Amino acid sequence: xMIVGLTGGIGSGKSTVIKRFVExxxxxxxxxxxxxxxxxxxxxxxxxxIDEFGSGLLTAQGELDRTQLRRIVFTDPARRxxxxxxxxxxxxxxxxxxxxxxxxxxxxxCIPLLVETHQTGMVDRVLVxxxxxxxxAQRIKRRDGLPDTExxxxxxxxATPEDRLTVADDVIVNDRSxxxxxxxVDELHQKYLKLAG
Numbered sequence: 035x036m037i038v039g040l041t042g043g044i045g046s047g048k049s050t051v052i053k054r055f056v057e058x059x060x061x062x063x064x065x066x067x068x069x070x071x072x073x074x075x076x077x078x079x080x081x082x083x084i085d086e087f088g089s090g091l092l093t094a095q096g097e098l099d100r101t102q103l104r105r106i107v108f109t110d111p112a113r114r115x116x117x118x119x120x121x122x123x124x125x126x127x128x129x130x131x132x133x134x135x136x137x138x139x140x141x142x143x144c145i146p147l148l149v150e151t152h153q154t155g156m157v158d159r160v161l162v163x164x165x166x167x168x169x170x171a172q173r174i175k176r177r178d179g180l181p182d183t184e185x186x187x188x189x190x191x192x193a194t195p196e197d198r199l200t201v202a203d204d205v206i207v208n209d210r211s212x213x214x215x216x217x218x219v220d221e222l223h224q225k226y227l228k229l230a231g
Contacts, residue, residue, distance in 0.1 A: 035141060035230070036139065036140035036158045037133060037141055037159075038158065038160075039154065039161065040161045040163065041144075041146060041147075041160065041161070041162055041163070042164065042165065043165070043170055043192050044189065045165070045170035045177070046163040046208060047208035051206060051219055052064065052144055058219070060138065061138050063142070063143050063144070065146065066146065068125050068129060071128075072124055072125065073098045073121075080098055083103075083117065087103065091103055105184070108188050114191065118147075118151060122151055129156075139226075139230035140226045140227070140229075143157055147192070148160065149198050149201055150192060154201050159226075160202050160203050161202070162198045162201075162206070163205075164206070164208065167189060169209060171189065204222055
């Protein structure tokens with residue numbers, strides 16, 4: 035089975051592209067969803083994070099305060115690397131386990147930090163969602179209501195568009211309409227079906 039690694043910066047439109055692949059019947063395994071599962075109360079990864087970052091990251095309900103954790107890791111590269119070293123091996127293992135159960139000619143791994151974490155070797159093709167940074171910032175502000183300084187810190191912590199495009203086998207440009215994105219996904223779907231045999 036062929037694995038397509040879908041990546042792109044925050045606010046680039048990955049969720050929209052994933053939605054279309056799912057509508058076309060393509061299995062999608064999302065690294066962010068797995069990360070959320072790994073840090074639920076009672077999970078070993080949550081305890082490891084609390085041991086490393088402190089119990090102040092727990093809400094009154096015993097859940098991980100993701101907003102506070104995001105602020106820490108996007109302003110301190112060393113802390114971000116520490117969090118990645120805890121979660122990324124677990125995420126990778128779970129993604130590959132789920133892929134083993136799929137009965138389809140190809141599947142999509144949505145890995146926002148595919149390039150930053152040097153995981154391109156775990157996929158057969160890299161699909162980059164490319165979007166102008168100004169548009170990304172507008173989408174993040176509208177969706178998450180983050181202050182401009184935090185948006186800038188997040189964008190600065192991610193790979194540059196040029197870095198992503200350098201490793202891309204395929205690119206979806208997200209700077210127009212929803213219909214245009216769907217058209218691009220539909221074309222790639224046909225291409226991937228042929229490539230996967």
